[in-house]
Amino acid sequence: MVGRRGLLALPALWPAAARAAPLLRVGSKNFTEQLVVAELFAQGLEKAGARVERRVNLGGTAIAQQALLAGEIDLYPEYTGTGLGVVLKQPPEGDAPSILAKVRAGYAAMGLDWLDPSGIDNGNALLVLPATAAKHGLATLSDLARAAPALTLAAGNEFADRADGLPGLRRVYGMNFRRFRQFAALGLRYAALRHGQADVVNAYATDWQIAVGGTIVLRDDKALWPPYQLAAVVRQPALRDFPGLAPPLLAVGARLDNPVMQALNRQVDQDGEEPREVAAHFLKQQGLA
16 A cells, blocks of 8 residues: 655656556546546556556446456546445445445455545535425435425436445435436436426536535435545556556545545536546646646
8 A cells, every 4th residue: 555645746656677668558437527537547657657548438337347357457546435335235334444444355356456545535415406405495315305205316327226326215214206317427417407307416526516506415414325535446467567556646646635626527517628638737737747
């Protein structure tokens, strides 16, 4: 394990004998935050002297995980809560340190390592418009459970089956909605909320729309959702072959937290910038380029 403290630059970290520039394949899932973080990782590795092949926008968790296990990618950004509940099929319960320990142990058995998490905790959220909150008296998920039979929920494709998605809401809160609508793209969920096609939206803590305002995030008063700390998950052979792999990734992660990620996501989704451009600007701004 490599600590994050003191990682303020991205020096050339491969020894002279290995300066044939190692080739590393960086992957990502198929939404904005993943594309941006994968690009930050890729550019950080390039700055440190690696050659990088980008295999991004792979799809959902199952596809990215299979690519990692098959050696088609060497690393990608993942969330501790997702690793625990979706990949390891363990109850998504516990605090941040215990969940990190569980995913590290479970992934190590598959030949994969979790590096130290970044400052991002991109947990689940359910949010509503202020008018809906006022009409139904909503402040918590327990409040929402009482009103849910009259409301429509818009959520992502995985939310219907994940233990901390609809099944978890039913188990912990007894929550059953009048209607469930699936939207793969996060932007479509927010559009459905604005246009009255949904009353409640499944969102995430680093959504730029939350930072902009105009919605109310309902408090998870029964602690259904675990932490979702973002970290690089790396194949153990890649770490062995390239001793300089971890420090650039940790240096990037040390500069990321939820407000920063909200801003980076907004630059792509609202301002129309490319993830590569957003990543390059951020690394330069942080003195990492």
